[in-house]
Amino acid sequence: MAIIGARTLTFQEFRACGAPAFHGERDPIVSRRWLADMANAFRMSFCPEEAKVRYASCLLKDRVRDWWEEISSELGDDAVIIMSWDDLSTRFRLVFAPAIEVQQLAREFLDLHQTTEIVAEITAKFRERALLVL
Incomplete structure (x- = not known):
C-alpha cells in the first residue's frame, strides 16, 4: 500500500x-x-x-x-x-x-507511403511511428 x-x-x-x-x-x-x-x-x-x-x-x-x-x-x-x-x-x-529498433521505425515513418492499405491502416501506422519520432 x-x-x-x-x-x-x-x-x-x-x-x-x-x-x-x-x-x-x-x-x-x-x-x-x-x-x-x-x-x-x-x-x-x-x-x-x-x-x-x-x-x-x-x-x-x-x-x-x-x-x-x-x-x-x-x-x-x-x-x-x-x-x-x-x-x-x-x-x-x-x-x-532498443534505439536501433526505434531508429528503424523512424526510417519507416519517413518512408511511409500508402500502397495497398486502406486509409485507416496507413493512418494507424503513421500515428504509431510518429509517436516514436516526436
Whole structure:
C-alpha cells in the first residue's frame, strides 16, 4: 500500500486505474504504449513516487519478470527500494525499445507511403511511428 496524504493507495486501486501487465515484448511501440499506460495509471491513482517502481514491477510478467529479477538481484534490495520511476523506465526502454529498433521505425515513418492499405491502416501506422519520432 502507498500513502496519499492521509489516505492509502492499494495495489488493487492502482490496477483499477488501468495499469496493464507487460509480458516482455521487445517492440518499441508496445513498450511505449505500456509506459504511457503506466503514466496514466500513476496520474489517475495519484500514485506517490515511492510506490511507482514497486507497483509497476508487480505488473511485469514472463520474460520481463526475469529481467526485473536480474536487475533487482544486481542492484540489491536497498537500491531497488529507492529506485525512481525514471530510472526504471530508462532501463526498460534500453532493453524493450532498443534505439536501433526505434531508429528503424523512424526510417519507416519517413518512408511511409500508402500502397495497398486502406486509409485507416496507413493512418494507424503513421500515428504509431510518429509517436516514436516526436
